[in-house]
Amino acid sequence: MKNKELQDMADKVAGEFKSEADFEAFTKALRKQFWESTLEGELDDHLGYEKHSARGNGTGNSRNGKSAKRIRSEHGELDIEAPRDRNGSFEPKAIAKRQTRTRGIDDKILFLYAKGQSTRDIAATIEELYDVDISPTLISRVTDRVMTSVNEWQQRPLDPLYPILYLDCIVLKIRHNQRVINKSVYLALGVDIEGHKQLLGLWLAETEGAKFWLSVLTELKNRGLNDVLIACVDGLKGFPEAIAAEYPDTKIQLCIVHMVRNSLKLVPWKDYKAVTADLKQVYQASTELEAQDKLEQFAAVWDERYPQISRSWHANWPNLIAIFDYPAEIRKVIYTTNAIESLNSVVRKSTRNRKVFPDDQSAVKVVYLAIQEASKKWTMPIRNWKPALNRFTIEFGERVTAHL
Structure with a gap:
């Protein structure tokens, strides 16, 4: 039907209404007709013949009147008549039995x-x-009913390779045995071979620890994730060892954002900007050798007041230098856990109105739904993915090309 014909029909129908009540009665009748016609169509399909058709003779089942049903919709309540079959085997999809x-x-x-x-x-x-x-x-x-979807999603098979895996957790307050405790929601965000983000799973535990992360990694492997090129993680003690237990060939990159954030915890505001600027000289250096030199310069300036900062960077240095193997545009892909930090931000927005969750299941439902909402925007590969994948193909060879 052309636009002109539609407009003419609309004008004609509109001319019949004398008041807003007339229009509401008309639209209500249309909705009633729509739902009843839909259910009648489903019953035709179920029985295999249309109403009054001779094809129904001797089939062993037939229509058996209608039942009054009140449904709630976005437009308010509506009374309809739902058709029945004699055998009681008709299970409508549009509005299921007992659905209101x-x-x-x-x-x-x-x-x-x-x-x-x-x-x-x-x-x-x-x-x-x-x-x-x-x-x-x-x-x-x-x-x-969301929990059924959560369980299916949590057990789904995974790709054999995710070139990059981000691991992090957030803390929620949950009521447990008549008291409120902190529980960690563990999140594993993978980047697949095409550069798209996928949340691989979420887990809830009372504390964050390398031992629990090991169980998470074991589960990921059991679900089909056989190889990870680079794992981007926070500075949790024992984390690199937990990853090496399941993925010994995986490179570890500690999150620079976490390192900087932890370094600044005890720095007063008067030195905050200066310390931040000097740390940036370290992790934005062109080479590992230059970064080491910048770290020594940082220590010379700040060790007298904040010796714990350079001590921490020196202690974690082997797991901070993976980024220096790559050019600048690729470093931004693996440089930080920004990808999962942005996901954490979505989760925090959905949980901040709830100071305390009544139980674990309530927390899992909210986090899962927030993630599903956020993932609708993950339609494009992450930034600079093509040059990153090309570099990975050269560096890791068959570990990548076997999946292209």
């Missing part, structure tokens, strides 16, 4: 939940937007 909300409402509930709203806040929002009364208990039941 359309998919649009469920999607809105999950979206608001992912943004960190409480069940009571969501109930109030849905009522305000759509004039639909939904209890917090019902909202909990909707979000509980």
